[in-house]
Amino acid sequence: xxxxxxxxxxxxxxxxxxxxxxxxxxxxxxxxxxxxxxxxxxxxxxxxxxxxxxxxxxxxxxxxxxxxxxxxxxxxxxxxxxxxxxxxxxxxxxxxxxxxxxxxxxxxxxxxxxxxxxxxxxxxxxxxxxxxxxxxxxxxxxxxxxxxxxxxxxxxxxxxxxxxxxxxxxxxxxxxxxxxxxxxxxxxxxxxxxxxxxxxxxxxxxxxxxxxxxxxxxxxxxxxxxxxxxxxxxxxxxxxxxxxxxxxxxxxxxxxxxxxxxxxxxxxxxxxxxxxxxxxxxxxxxxxxxxxxxxxxxxxxxxxxxxxxxxxxxxxxxxxxxxxxxxxxxxxxxxxxxxxxxxxxxxxxxxxxxxxxxxxxxxxxxxxxxxxxxxxxxxxxxxxxxxxxxxxxxxxxxxxxxxxxxxxxxxxxxxxxxxxxxxxxxxxxxxxxxxxxxxxxxxxxxxxxxxxxxxxxxxxxxxxxxxxxxxxxxxxxxxxxxxxxxxxxxxxxxxxxxxxxxxxxxxxxxxxxxxxxxxxxxxxxxxxxxxxxxxxxxxxxxxxxxxxxxxxxxxxxxxxxxxxxxxxxxxxxxxxxxxxxxxx
Amino acid sequence: xxxxxxxxxxxxxxxxxxxxxxxxxxxxxxxxxxxxxxxxxxxxxxxxxxxxxxxxxxxxxxxxxxxxxxxxxxxxxxxxxxxxxxxxxxxxxxxxxxxxxxxxxxxxxxxxxxxxxxxxxxxxxxxxxxxxxxxxxxxxxxxxxxxxxxxxxxxxxxxxxxxxxxxxxxxxxxxxxxxxxxxxxxxxxxxxxxxxxxxxxxxxxxxxxxxxxxxxxxxxxxxxxxxxxxxxxxxxxxxxxxxxxxxxxxxxxxxxxxxxxxxxxxxxxxxxxxxxxxxxxxxxxxxxxxxxxxxxxxxxxxxxxxxxxxxxxxxxxxxxxxxxxxxxxxxxxxxxxxxxxxxxxxxxxxxxxxxxxxxxxxxxxxxxxxxxxxxx
Numbered sequence: 029x030x031x032x033x034x035x036x037x038x039x040x041x042x043x044x045x046x047x048x049x050x051x052x053x054x055x056x057x058x059x060x061x062x063x064x065x066x067x068x069x070x071x072x073x074x075x076x077x078x079x080x081x082x083x084x085x086x087x088x089x090x091x092x093x094x095x096x097x098x099x100x101x102x103x104x105x106x107x108x109x110x111x112x113x114x115x116x117x118x119x120x121x122x123x124x125x126x127x128x129x130x131x132x133x134x135x136x137x138x139x140x141x142x143x144x145x146x147x148x149x150x151x152x153x154x155x156x157x158x159x160x161x162x163x164x165x166x167x168x169x170x171x172x173x174x175x176x177x178x179x180x181x182x183x184x185x186x187x188x189x190x191x192x193x194x195x196x197x198x199x200x201x202x203x204x205x206x207x208x209x210x211x212x213x214x215x216x217x218x219x220x221x222x223x224x225x226x227x228x229x230x231x232x233x234x235x236x237x238x239x240x241x242x243x244x245x246x247x248x249x250x251x252x253x254x255x256x257x258x259x260x261x262x263x264x265x266x267x268x269x270x271x272x273x274x275x276x277x278x279x280x281x282x283x284x285x286x287x288x289x290x291x292x293x294x295x296x297x298x299x300x301x302x303x304x305x306x307x308x309x310x311x312x313x314x315x316x317x318x319x320x321x322x323x324x325x326x327x328x329x330x331x332x333x334x335x336x337x338x339x340x341x342x343x344x345x346x347x348x349x350x351x352x353x354x355x356x357x358x359x360x361x362x363x364x365x366x367x368x369x370x371x372x373x374x375x376x377x378x379x380x381x382x383x384x385x386x387x388x389x390x391x392x393x394x395x396x397x398x399x400x401x402x403x404x405x406x407x408x409x410x411x412x413x414x415x416x417x418x419x420x421x422x423x424x425x426x427x428x429x430x431x432x433x434x435x436x437x438x439x440x441x442x443x444x445x446x447x448x449x450x451x452x453x454x455x456x457x458x459x460x461x462x463x464x465x466x467x468x469x470x471x472x473x474x475x476x477x478x479x480x481x482x483x484x485x486x487x488x489x490x491x492x493x494x495x496x497x498x499x500x501x502x503x504x505x506x507x508x509x510x511x512x513x514x515x516x517x518x519x520x521x522x523x524x525x526x527x528x529x530x531x532x533x534x535x536x537x538x539x540x541x542x543x544x545x546x547x548x549x550x551x552x553x554x555x556x557x558x559x560x561x562x563x564x565x566x567x568x569x570x571x572x573x574x575x576x577x578x579x580x581x582x583x584x585x586x587x588x589x590x591x592x593x594x595x596x597x598x599x600x601x602x603x604x605x606x607x608x609x610x611x612x
Numbered sequence: 613x614x615x616x617x618x619x620x621x622x623x624x625x626x627x628x629x630x631x632x633x634x635x636x637x638x639x640x641x642x643x644x645x646x647x648x649x650x651x652x653x654x655x656x657x658x659x660x661x662x663x664x665x666x667x668x669x670x671x672x673x674x675x676x677x678x679x680x681x682x683x684x685x686x687x688x689x690x691x692x693x694x695x696x697x698x699x700x701x702x703x704x705x706x707x708x709x710x711x712x713x714x715x716x717x718x719x720x721x722x723x724x725x726x727x728x729x730x731x732x733x734x735x736x737x738x739x740x741x742x743x744x745x746x747x748x749x750x751x752x753x754x755x756x757x758x759x760x761x762x763x764x765x766x767x768x769x770x771x772x773x774x775x776x777x778x779x780x781x782x783x784x785x786x787x788x789x790x791x792x793x794x795x796x797x798x799x800x801x802x803x804x805x806x807x808x809x810x811x812x813x814x815x816x817x818x819x820x821x822x823x824x825x826x827x828x829x830x831x832x833x834x835x836x837x838x839x840x841x842x843x844x845x846x847x848x849x850x851x852x853x854x855x856x857x858x859x860x861x862x863x864x865x866x867x868x869x870x871x872x873x874x875x876x877x878x879x880x881x882x883x884x885x886x887x888x889x890x891x892x893x894x895x896x897x898x899x900x901x902x903x904x905x906x907x908x909x910x911x912x913x914x915x916x917x918x919x920x921x922x923x924x925x926x927x928x929x930x931x932x933x934x935x936x937x938x939x940x941x942x943x944x945x946x947x948x949x950x951x952x953x954x955x956x957x958x959x960x961x962x963x964x965x966x967x968x969x970x971x972x973x974x975x976x977x978x979x980x981x982x983x984x985x986x987x988x
Contacts, residue, residue, distance in 0.1 A: 283642075291643035293636050294651060322621035323614065335624055339631065344643030346631035358642070492711050492734040499738075503850045506833065518984070519707035522926045523736040525982045526851040526947075528831050530889070546829060547885040 039386070041151035047134055051158045055130050058168065058408060059123040067171030068416040071452035072466045074118050076101065077109035078456045081118070084110070085569040087269065088559045091455045092465030093473055094441065094508055095556050099269035099568050100277075100470040104213040105129070105177045107573045118456070126167060129177035133157055136183030140226075141375040143190055143233060144330055146382070153378030159400035161308035162370040164407035166363070169305075169416055175364050178215030179371060181207050181579070182222050186230045193234045193251045194243045199587055204255060206579035209262040213572035216267065217360060218368075225337045225368050229329035236326065266571045269564040277558055279469050281477035283358035285490065289344045302343060305410050306366045308403025310373060317376040327376070334372035341366030359469070416449065423450045424536040428514055429457035431535060431542065439550040441510045443501065446517025447485045461551060463501055463508050472558055475500035488519060495523075502527050509551025513543040648672035649712070656681075659725035659748035662755040663715050666746070667729060670697060671710040683749050683756035693759060700764045701951035702925050702984060704740060708733040708949065723750045727757075733949065737851070737926070740949040765956050772921035772954060777858070778892040779827045798828035800886040803862070804940050809874040810965075816867040817943045819932060820884060822857035827891035830857050832884050834867045839878035845869055852945060854930060854980045856891050863978060864932040866943040895920035897927060897979040900957060910969030915957035916948060916979060924952035926982040931962045936973040952981075 064070045076098055079089045084107075087098040105125050113121040137157040141150035157163065166172040185207030191200040212219040235248055243251075264271060292299030304311070321331025339348040343362040350357045384392035432438055438460035444451055452466055464484040465471060481487055481494030484501060488494060501510070502523075513529055515521065516539060529543040560568070635643065639651040648668045656662035662681070669678035679690040688696075699705040711734040719726040725748045733740045747758040805818030814836065822828045832853060836844040852866035895918055902914035912931050918924050926947060933942040946962045964972065 285642065285645060287646055289640075289642040290646035291635055291639050291651075293632070294639060294643060294647035298646060318625055319621050322624065323617035325617075328620070331624070335628075339628070342632070342635075344635065344640050344646070346635040347638075347640055348631055348635075350640055488707065488736070491709055492739065495734065495736060495738075499850075503848065506848065507846070520736060521984070522704065522982045523851075526737065526855075526926075526928055526980065528829070528850070528853075528855045530829070546887050547831060 039146075039148050041147040042155055044135065044138055044151065044154065047138075047151065047154045047158065048131055050155070051131055051134050054158055054404065055127060055167075059127045062119055062123060063168050063408070063411070064123065064126060064171055065119065066411045066416060067167070067169050068449055069171035069173070069466075070122060071171075071449055071456075073106050073171065073173045074109065074122050075452040075456050075466075076103070076106040077113065077121065078118055080107050080110035081113055085562075085565045087565055087568045088556075090461050090553065091458075092462055092467065093471040093476070094461065094463050094551070094554050095559070096465065096467065096470040096472065097269075097273055097558050097560055098470070099560050099564060100273050101467060102174060102178075102213050102216050102267060102270060102572065103568065104210065104572050104576055105173045108576070111573070122173070125177065126173055129173070129180055130163070130167065132180035132184065133163065133176070136180040137371065137374050139187045140183040140371075141378050143187055143230060144327060144375040145379050149375065149378040149382040151378070152381040152385075153374040156374055156377050156381065156400060159404035160370055160374070161310065161403040161407040162306035162363075162367040164404055165306045165410060166367055168408050169411045169414070170363060171416070172364065172367075174215035175218055175367060178211045178218035179222075179367070181211035181214060182218055182226060183371065185211060186226055189227065189255060190230050190234045192255055193231060193248055194237075194240070196247070196251060199585055201255060201258075202582050202585070203579075203587075205259050205262055206575065206582045208259045209266050209575040210579040212263040213266050213575045216270065217364065219263065221337075221365070221368065225333040225372060229333040229372075232329035233326065236329075262575075266575045268571070269560050269568045272564065273558065273560070277472065279359055281468070281471075282480040282493070284468055284480055284482045286361050288362035289349070289357065292342060292345045298343075299345075301410075301414060302341075302363050302366065305407050306341075306363065307370065308406055309399035310370060310377060310403065312399070313373065313377050313380055316380050317373055320376060320379065330372060330375060334369055334376075337365050337369035337372055341369045423447060423454075423516065424540070425450055425454045425457055427535045428454055428540060431533065432458040432460040432512070437512065439509075440512055440548060441508050441551045442512035442514055443510060444485045444514045444516070445487065445498075445520045446515060451483065451485050460512075463510055472556070473501070475504060488517070499523070499527075502529075505545055506548055508554075509549055511544055511548040513545075515541045515543060648674075656755045657753065659720060659727055659755045660715055660717060662748050662757050663727040663729055663746050666757050666759075667710070667713040667715070667731070670731070671713070673709075681756065682759050683751065684758040688759075688761050692761060692764070695764065696759075696761050699950060701923050701953070703951040704735040704737060704926055704947060704949040705733060708735040708740065710734075711739060718745065724748065725755070735947070735949055737928075737947040740947065742949075765953055767953050767956060770955070772919075774894065774921065776893040776896065778894070779890055781888060781890045795888055797886045798822060798824035798826050798888055800824070800828055800830055800857070800884050802832070802882055802884055805880075805882060806940070807874055807877065807880060808942075813868060813870040814872040814874050814877065815869070816880065816882075817864070817940050818882075819862050819864050819940060820853070820857070821862045822859060822886070825859045826888055827859065828857050828886040829855055829889040830863065830884065830886045831855060832865045832867065832882065834869075835881040835883070836869055836872060836877050837879045837881060838876060841878060844876065845872065851928070852930070852943065854928075854978055856889060856980075858891060858893060861978075862976075864930055864940065864943040864976075866945075895922060895924050895981055895983065897924065897952070897981060899977055899979070902977065904972065904975060907966050907969050910964040910966055910972075912944075912962040912964065912975055912977070913959065914977070915959050916952055917957050918952035918954050921954050922983060923954075924981045924983050927952055927958075927960075928980040928982075929960045929962060930978050930980065932976045932978075933964065933968070933972045934974045934976070935971045938974075941971055942968050 089096060089098050108125045109121040112124055116124055134154050134157050138150050138154035141153035166176050185204045188200040188204035192204055287298045288302050290298040292303050321327045339346055381396050441461050441463055443462055443464045466483055476497055479493045479497035481490035481497040484498050487498040513524055524543045529545045531541045532544045533542040648671050650668050654661050656665055666678055666681055675694045679685055679693050711732050714730040716728040718728050727746045727748055729744045729746050731742045744760050748755050801821050801823055803819050803821045808815045816834050820830055832849045833846055835846045838844050847867050847869050849865040849867050854863035857863055898917040898919050900915040900917055905911045916927055928947050930945045932940055935941045944962045946960055948958055948960055950958055952958050
């Protein structure tokens with residue numbers, strides 16, 4: 029099997045620097061246009077970053093839910109935004125961090141794909157990353173900074189883990205552990221589910237792979253246990269306040285409906301949103317993935333990882349989600365599984381592209397380029413066709429914030445109605461506190477957790493549950509010092525009128541009406557047991573961010589010997605992989 | 613090895629298709645909710661299925677499909693059908709969603725049937741119920757519903773003399789705190805109050821009088837105190853009160869303490885709040901054909917008549933029920949989910965708990981209104 033032969037120029041991989049340049053060309057203009065601001069969650073991340081900017085060592089944020097702990101969400105990308113915001117500002121800081129994650133993903137996909145396929149196929153996989161529909165969907169429509177920044181860290185860690193479990197050595201061990209810890213600090217769910225979808229296949233590959241010297245069973249098991257143990261310990265330490273919050277206050281609130289749990293055939297509009305757009309032309313590659321993944325024993329672990337993620341990503345289209353995830357199915361959203369599935373599919377896509385280009389040359393390259401461009405264009409433009417902000421982008425949050433910040437209005441709490449995801453932007457701009465928010469897992473107010481509605485500002489979209497939550501919080505307005513209701517949707521007016529509120533002012537050409545209730549006492553800090561103690565605040569400020577600095581430093585340790593070895597690995601010719609190969 | 617690969621590919625492919633089929637034929641609850649309550653749409657082979665399909669279309673607001681499925685669609689337009697359900701004028705129903713529905717067959721023969729369709733709407737002010745008896749006819753091997761359309765009420769041209777009292781308030785600062793004018797608050801007084809233990813908790817019922825000669829915005833808070841005078845909880849009247857009281861006007865109030873036990877309560881601290889506000893006596897809502905219906909299904913029914921010239925978009929009917937000693941024994945309310953057009957009666961029905969109905973000997977009804985300022 030160990031054949032070394034000169035590489036035909038048509039079999040050369042595409043230089044990674046060229047692929048990165050292409051990623052810059054495609055995504056940098058979109059970032060400079062701040063396109064992600066139109067997404068669901070971008071303002072949410074900036075809101076969190078804004079808090080870290082002002083209160084780095086105190087994760088208790090009083091601006092939402094009358095106080096909640098930001099230690100309920102891994103902080104790494106948001107802390108990076110806060111760190112660089114003095115240079116770029118918060119919004120552009122977000123773009124910088126997101127852009128860095130996109131570039132890192134290209135490298136991560138290349139390195140991950142190299143484990144499974146030839147350098148040339150891996151380079152095609154990396155190239156496909158630039159146009160990946162699910163990446164663009166998460167970046168420009170969903171705004172899932174945590175997921176999109178954790179995945180590249182995780183993918184970059186896996187090759188080090190592969191080397192460690194096969195051969196040992198302190199360098200790959202240190203690098204893998206550091207990158208895993210940093211990935212967890214960016215997004216805990218990526219690490220948790222990534223262990224099953226990404227790490228298990230890589231471990232299986234490390235055990236089965238016939239490249240180089242095969243590890244002994246005992247050595248393999250021992251090294252696997254060591255890296256799992258040390259990584260687990262590192263993650264526990266890095267995110268300790270998060271785990272403490274999760275154990276003391278598990279997410280037991282009434283589930284909030286999310287369309288990613290719909291059946292995509294019965295609800296085709298959601299099938300378009302959560303399947304067609306993220307997968308794009310990759311749908312055409314599905315038969316190849318199933319066929320080639322099954323036929324090549326080495327690729328089977330990858331196929332299994334892909335298949336499970338793919339099935340979960342179908343949301344409520346199959347019963348797999350509720351069976352495997354149990355209650356978690358009702359808590360987490362499912363589009364991230366499609367994202368992971370597409371990342372797992374990329375080595376196959378690289379393989380397919382490599383074979384097609386080798387066989388059909390320019391014709392194949394042209395067709396693939398069109399498919400890639402179409403996929404990327406659809407996903408990027410989706411935020412225009414299907415705006416996540418629900419038309420709220422034009423809200424003059426500055427005017428509302430200015431109103432709340434003047435004349436002592438910020439002595440009272442407020443809630444908005446009809447503001448969509450602009451509440452995060454408003455929350456960042458105003459000094460006043462709200463009883464609403466966008467981080468559902470962090471909220472503890474019983475009026476909100478007992479009812480299955482999301483943000484109060486979107487109450488009516490959650491039907492009877494959402495309106496019950498709104499009524500419940502308005503009923504306890506005196507308790508929360510909730511005097512102001514800022515309304516941009518007149519359908520709420522009757523409720524406010526009959527509940528004793530009166531319009532007192534209007535803003536933005538009378539499109540926003542401020543309602544007030546008399547007799548409400550000024551807001552008082554709530555005595556919340558969820559408030560993290562000071563030592564947890566210090567940990568939260570030091571370890572997650574520190575883990576990324578540490579990972580960066582250990583990556584600077586030269587790895588030359590290993591690189592040389594990798595180059596000496598036999599060129600992974602398609603012939604050795606493929607029964608019924610397509611290369612002429 | 614190759615055979616294993618083929619087998620694996622077929623197995624995974626078959627499992628994928630099978631799981632998708634299972635998830636589509638028997639959808640999980642969350643998927644069902646997004647699909648409008650049912651999975652694959654069954655063919656209308658029975659009258660009940662035909663009405664269920666229609667109700668599902670109404671629930672998902674698939675107006676075109678719902679209208680297209682009707683046997684009598686030639687009698688009205690799709691817009692009329694849609695407005696019959698969502699209201700011809702802006703009202704609570706305009707923004708309501710169909711939360712759920714029930715169907716009950718009332719009559720069936722070989723070629724036609726009557727199905728009672730109870731629609732439960734989720735409105736801003738809570739659940740609102742409406743009932744339609746739908747005639748269903750056989751057309752080949754399919755059944756089709758005939759929608760019992762209620763035509764848009766036509767208000768004849770007329771002149772409504774406007775002759776009512778109005779109180780304006782001149783604000784010294786023009787500020788936005790309309791209740792803080794630096795003037796003495798109108799005098800209000802709780803004229804009746806007593807707590808009642810109900811299955812869902814403690815309820816405080818009572819009446820509040822505006823004793824002053826100016827209008828008042830009012831609300832009432834109550835704090836339950838334990839036997840050692842420690843606060844057990846504070847709740848407010850929220851929307852179970854008429855917040856704007858004209859001079860000498862009385863409003864009932866109803867304050868609910870969920871899960872509380874009256875046996876734990878030592879005393880109750882009542883905190884009425886009032887402040888001076890501008891108000892007008894218009895629109896005047898008359899109540900006609902008022903009737904207390906005895907058990908079973910005790911209720912107060914009647915018709916609301918908008919005596920003004922403007923559309924009233926939402927009306928809130930508050931009923932106070934007294935025993936023979938004149939003491940308040942219950943307070944109940946209902947939101948009318950249809951707009952009140954001038955001089956056009958709109959029925960209302962307030963449910964009364966059966967266990968209290970026998971002790972009720974009289975009642976008093978007040979109506980609060982909300983208008984957006986539109987006209988017919």
